[in-house]
Amino acid sequence: MTNSAPGIEMKGYTNPVxxxxxxxxxxxxxxxxxYAVGTGHVEAAGQIEEAEEAFAAMNAELRLFPLLxxxxxxxxxxxxxxLLPPDDPALGETFWAxxxxxxxxxxxxxxxxxxxxxxxxxxxxxxDHPMGPFVDAGVALTDVSRTPFAxxxxxxxxxDGAWYLFYATDFLDCDGGYRPxxxxxxDRMESMTRLAGDPRVVLRATADWQRFQSDRxxxxxxxxxxxxxxxxxxxxxxxxxxxxxxGRWDSGGYGVDFGVSDSVLGPYSNAGCESGPRVLRGxxxxxxxxxxxxxVTGPDRVTDYIVYHAWNPGMTERTMRIDRxxxxxxxxxxxGPTWTEQQIPGSPQ
Numbered sequence: 001m002t003n004s005a006p007g008i009e010m011k012g013y014t015n016p017v018x019x020x021x022x023x024x025x026x027x028x029x030x031x032x033x034x035y036a037v038g039t040g041h042v043e044a045a046g047q048i049e050e051a052e053e054a055f056a057a058m059n060a061e062l063r064l065f066p067l068l069x070x071x072x073x074x075x076x077x078x079x080x081x082x083l084l085p086p087d088d089p090a091l092g093e094t095f096w097a098x099x100x101x102x103x104x105x106x107x108x109x110x111x112x113x114x115x116x117x118x119x120x121x122x123x124x125x126x127x128d129h130p131m132g133p134f135v136d137a138g139v140a141l142t143d144v145s146r147t148p149f150a151x152x153x154x155x156x157x158x159x160d161g162a163w164y165l166f167y168a169t170d171f172l173d174c175d176g177g178y179r180p181x182x183x184x185x186x187d188r189m190e191s192m193t194r195l196a197g198d199p200r201v202v203l204r205a206t207a208d209w210q211r212f213q214s215d216r217x218x219x220x221x222x223x224x225x226x227x228x229x230x231x232x233x234x235x236x237x238x239x240x241x242x243x244x245x246x247g248r249w250d251s252g253g254y255g256v257d258f259g260v261s262d263s264v265l266g267p268y269s270n271a272g273c274e275s276g277p278r279v280l281r282g283x284x285x286x287x288x289x290x291x292x293x294x295x296v297t298g299p300d301r302v303t304d305y306i307v308y309h310a311w312n313p314g315m316t317e318r319t320m321r322i323d324r325x326x327x328x329x330x331x332x333x334x335x336g337p338t339w340t341e342q343q344i345p346g347s348p349q
Contacts, residue, residue: 019312083095111125148170203259278331298324321337
């Protein structure tokens, strides 16, 4: 390790920074440490019942969503799981894409639950500590009778203290040249456990690279299905940037792009994305399917980093990776995805 400036120690790392399964990674800092949570094998595959039986045989308590901790941002260790499974199997068997918000000293974990690709809805769990355990609050944030598929909740607090929840849901119309499929909306939060129920469109699919699957059977019909998912919003210089992932999550074409708006409720524009994702895209023979990101400030308290998953070479594990995120006049930019050694500035001395 070398010093790039007086009092600043450089730390080296090589992606992936966590080589076990962790899809949809979300990272946040609390109490001088970093925490990460994401979708594990059990949650992605809907193997909750089997996992509960295995833990019961060991006289242990199952917690969903792998939970990691780090004191330097580059060395990560699993410390257990975040969420106590809700005691209601009717809610669903697959649990996806948790994110955490802190408000007035309490922690709120937002996630979706449902059955494979159907009847997913959004829920929230609470805890007094970032390591949990998070306990489901007993309320559904979205109603499957009105919104049969809602995933990837991402809370955002604006400068005035108001909270909003960005998430992905399905659209079947082609109005305005948009393509049918999963896309992004935002709703105002009346409280940390209740949405206003007036979602606004953030971004819809318009480009070929955002195709999930041709001839996909959904909602009793066959579609050329497109997908935008995994929203992550940051405000810079008075503008709102919504990073999102597009395409098919288990393919090499998956990547991260962004939309921008002057208002948190939109309208957002991702003009310029027609030829492919502009923030992260796969690198043949090195990185496959980078996406579903979060953004966090690094140990130097200045530099932002994009945290995302990508597939291992055998396409059996989604692993957590980090790369520096730069804010340019044209929007967020990343030199990654990287797979060789990188250096980041550590904590100020």
